Amino acid sequence: MSHCLYPQIATYKEEWLTVSQHHQIYIEQSGNPNGIPVVYLHGGPGGGSSENHRRYFDPEIYRIILFDQRGCGKSLPTLSLDNNTTWDLVNDIEAIRKHLLIDKWLVSGGSWGTTLALCYGIKYSDKILAFILRGIFLGTQKEYDWLYKSDGAARFFPDYYREFSSVLAQGEQADPLIGYHRIFQGNNELAKTSASKAWYLWELRLSTIEYQHIKPLKVEDTHKALCMAQLSSYYFYQNCFLNENYIMANMSEIAEIPAIIIHGRYDMVCQLGVADELVNAWENATLQILTQAGHSGFESQTIDAICKATDTMASFLNESHQ
Structure with a gap:
């Protein structure tokens, strides 16, 4: 059935x-x-x-x-x-x-x-x-590393990962959780919005194998991107408080x-x-x-x-x- x-x-x-x-x-x-x-x-x-x-x-x-x-x-x-x-x-x-x-x-x-x-x-x-x-x-740490460091999911999506990490300073790209945390804790609202969209798009692109061939994925809801990126970054930077x-x-x-x-x-x-x-x-x-x-x-x-x-x-x- x-x-x-x-x-x-x-x-x-x-x-x-x-x-x-x-x-x-x-x-x-x-x-x-x-x-x-x-x-x-x-x-x-x-x-x-x-x-x-x-x-x-x-x-x-x-x-x-x-x-x-x-x-x-x-x-x-x-x-x-x-x-x-x-x-x-x-x-x-x-x-x-x-x-x-x-x-x-x-x-x-x-x-x-x-x-x-x-x-x-x-x-x-x-x-x-x-x-x-x-x-x-x-x-767990291995899950954060898989998602956000260059030797995990990035190996399957190197082009998308370059976009994800491009909003970070060169010295922060080895550990994006630290770099994104710095941006989201700052006062530059334009930088926060840009980083939020990059973070959210990275996860969207990783999330489905069914629809990417139909049309390119893009961030259509800026507010949702801000919530997803800034809250996720905050939690993961703190190891989910676990x-x-x-x-x-x-x-x-x-x-x-x-x-x-x-x-x-x-x-x-x-x-x-x-x-x-x-x-x-x-x-x-x-x-x-x-x-x-x-x-x-x-x-x-x-x-x-x-x-x-x-x-x-x-x-x-x-x-x-x-």
Whole structure:
């Protein structure tokens, strides 16, 4: 049976939840108010949620909860780095669960959203029914090096990498995370905008194998580029506020929670080997390798796999709770 995104549905509730003196988090709900609660964690950091994320889930079965993480999307204030760490976001997820009076929920996400989901799971494992995760990223040094240094993904995309690194001073090109951090911490707004577009375009170009032959990718949303680049740079410069190998070292906390892991074989943003390592340490997880997919959550085979996974998980959860 072939799957596709479920039909577009409207939200039945939108609100802003105050989670600190400085931050208000945008939350939306759609689908069945009495269905299986699921929270979807968007990528980035700084990517913001998409109306199409709702469409991974059958609206007759699921109570679908999306939110924009601190500093991006519709959350306020935008582009704020104050009190904005992985653990602030983890606590925001828990605050949302309590606010919505949910006992336990399915936790789903893609890319950076998988990092956040796993950190949330390690801290709040008793609040999770199951996971559905796409494009695993664990926030380790080898992953940062793969993405941003010249001997990783750059080996496959040397022309694009030259554009990515061209905004940096010559002496900073050996370690772009340091160079980009300097630009984003400065006061030159034109330089920040130019660097944000270069950062975002690099990731866009790495993210899909399906559409690049149709038309060249370009940055069409400057605000999204600013959020993605500056928040991602801030988090990655700080090692995502995690000790090295934090998630793998704490797998025992989530080992018994069922999980479906989906990963494109040709994912150039998040390496398949990382997902394989995770699943080998997770007794209740299964890994589905997509043979014709890259990183994007909206390539054809990936859409099919995620929607099939949400259907499979709904059946499993309904049977296990009868």
